[in-house]
Amino acid sequence: MKPINLDGTPKAANCACKAVSVPEQVSQPRRPLPWLRIVLGGTALVAWWLVYDALSGLSRLLTYDVLGLTQGSHLGGSVEFFLYDTPKVLMLLTLIVFGVGIIRSFFTPERTRRILAGKSEAVGNVLAALLGIVTPFCSCSAVPLFIGFLGAGVPLGVTFSFLISAPMVNEVAVVLLYGLLGWKVAALYTGTGLVIAIASGLVIGKLNMEEYIEDWVREIRLDTSTEQDVALTWAGRINAGLSAVRDIVGKVWPWVVVGIAVGAGIHGYMPEGFLASIMGKDAWWSVPVAVLIGIPLYSNAAGIIPVVQALLEKGAALGTVLAFMMSVVAISTPEAVILRKVLKPRLIAVFFGIVSVGILLVGWLFNAIL
Amino acid sequence: MDIKVLGPGCPKCHEAEKIVREALAESGVAANVTKVSDFQEMAALGVFATPAVVIDGQVKVSGKVPTKKDVLAWIGK
Numbered sequence: 001m002k003p004i005n006l007d008g009t010p011k012a013a014n015c016a017c018k019a020v021s022v023p024e025q026v027s028q029p030r031r032p033l034p035w036l037r038i039v040l041g042g043t044a045l046v047a048w049w050l051v052y053d054a055l056s057g058l059s060r061l062l063t064y065d066v067l068g069l070t071q072g073s074h075l076g077g078s079v080e081f082f083l084y085d086t087p088k089v090l091m092l093l094t095l096i097v098f099g100v101g102i103i104r105s106f107f108t109p110e111r112t113r114r115i116l117a118g119k120s121e122a123v124g125n126v127l128a129a130l131l132g133i134v135t136p137f138c139s140c141s142a143v144p145l146f147i148g149f150l151g152a153g154v155p156l157g158v159t160f161s162f163l164i165s166a167p168m169v170n171e172v173a174v175v176l177l178y179g180l181l182g183w184k185v186a187a188l189y190t191g192t193g194l195v196i197a198i199a200s201g202l203v204i205g206k207l208n209m210e211e212y213i214e215d216w217v218r219e220i221r222l223d224t225s226t227e228q229d230v231a232l233t234w235a236g237r238i239n240a241g242l243s244a245v246r247d248i249v250g251k252v253w254p255w256v257v258v259g260i261a262v263g264a265g266i267h268g269y270m271p272e273g274f275l276a277s278i279m280g281k282d283a284w285w286s287v288p289v290a291v292l293i294g295i296p297l298y299s300n301a302a303g304i305i306p307v308v309q310a311l312l313e314k315g316a317a318l319g320t321v322l323a324f325m326m327s328v329v330a331i332s333t334p335e336a337v338i339l340r341k342v343l344k345p346r347l348i349a350v351f352f353g354i355v356s357v358g359i360l361l362v363g364w365l366f367n368a369i370l
Numbered sequence: 371m372d373i374k375v376l377g378p379g380c381p382k383c384h385e386a387e388k389i390v391r392e393a394l395a396e397s398g399v400a401a402n403v404t405k406v407s408d409f410q411e412m413a414a415l416g417v418f419a420t421p422a423v424v425i426d427g428q429v430k431v432s433g434k435v436p437t438k439k440d441v442l443a444w445i446g447k
Contacts, residue, residue, distance in 0.1 A: 106431065109418070109419045109433055110433075113418075141378075141380070141419055141420045141433075143378065143409050144378070144409060144412050144413070144417065144418045144419060144420050145418055145419060147412075147413045147418055148413075148417075148418020148419065149418075151418070153412065203422075216410055216413075217413070220371065220413050338378075341409055342409065
């Protein structure tokens with residue numbers, strides 16, 4: 001969720017929304033031939049791969065030969081880290097966001113809602129968490145979406161599974177984790193994020209808390225039987241991928257750069273093992289502290305992951321750090337403020353409580369088994 | 371013509387409003403444009419993904435920013 005102005009509207013400046021504007025299909029008089037597009041796309045992909053492969057060597061060349069920094073120095077370490085990780089992460093992000101933009105053109109919020117409306121609880125929760133990954137979702141849009149889901153007959157717990165999964169497990173978070181920490185951490189994060197979303201939604205569903213939804217929301221009934229999806233052509237889907245890159249990469253790159261710069265500073269200057277005593281495995285209390293610190297903070301995954309990587313390197317335990325990250329991206333005070341418009345305080349408290357407990361358990365579990 | 375632009379105030383909603391106003395200015399069509407940021411009112415209009423544009427009670431787009439071409443087509447230009 002975003003920082004919020006006094007009138008309760010999310011601040012415009014850093015809304016890294018997942019909602020993507022899909023360009024309308026209008027007949028174009030002179031469209032480039034398909035083979036031209038394929039050749040261009042193929043060339044771009046090969047060029048991408050060649051540059052990506054050369055990044056490590058290039059960053060060393062720049063740091064030690066062009067800038068003349070000493071190998072093994074604090075500054076040299078920081079600069080090399082920054083020059084390598086920034087282009088690497090941005091390139092990965094561009095490629096994946098493009099792919100996800102295409103996948104996402106198959107899943108409109110309307111379609112997701114129709115899929116979920118007829119499902120029983122358990123199946124619905126699993127589906128909702130999975131669809132949360134691929135459905136375009138903007139936290140600015142969370143409240144209307146919440147109303148729309150409930151109004152169409154999606155159960156409360158299933159709606160929550162979606163609302164927890166959508167901001168937490170998304171392509172930006174997964175790409176950054178993969179690029180900076182490897183596929184194992186990315187997979188662990190995705191898996192446990194989904195489990196938290198499914199389990200929290202199930203628990204909320206079992207608690208029968210419908211009476212804590214604001215009355216006017218409960219009375220809304222929407223007829224979705226007449227909805228029709230706009231059929232998109234492949235050219236339209238590729239355009240959707242491109243506009244996703246423009247929207248998402250265009251918005252998160254400053255966060256990535258600042259995050260990596262902070263991470264680079266930690267990388268070069270903080271002594272090895274410095275954090276082991278306060279954020280290490282043996283400090284059991286560090287997980288709840290990390291979750292508590294994370295709740296009021298809001299950042300998106302793009303800004304927080306480079307910092308997370310640097311903390312890990314200096315001896316912080318993976319469970320503690322993942323718990324901190326999940327808490328920062330999944331629950332926040334501004335979100336509580338905006339949800340208050342549709343939920344009574346008790347349900348918001350239960351929602352935050354259950355998700356926090358889930359994150360806490362994940363943190364402890366990782367610290368215990370890894 | 372009565373045009374409503376719906377959105378709680380995220381950048382996309384402002385963009386949608388800007389495009390609607392530009393299209394109106396360009397085509398010279400006179401219309402009354404209002405910004406709706408109240409969730410209750412949005413729900414009453416049947417919109418659950420923002421930004422959305424409603425013209426004379428009919429939802430023209432929801433969940434994405436329309437292009438100027440779309441808007442011009444809706445207002446009959």
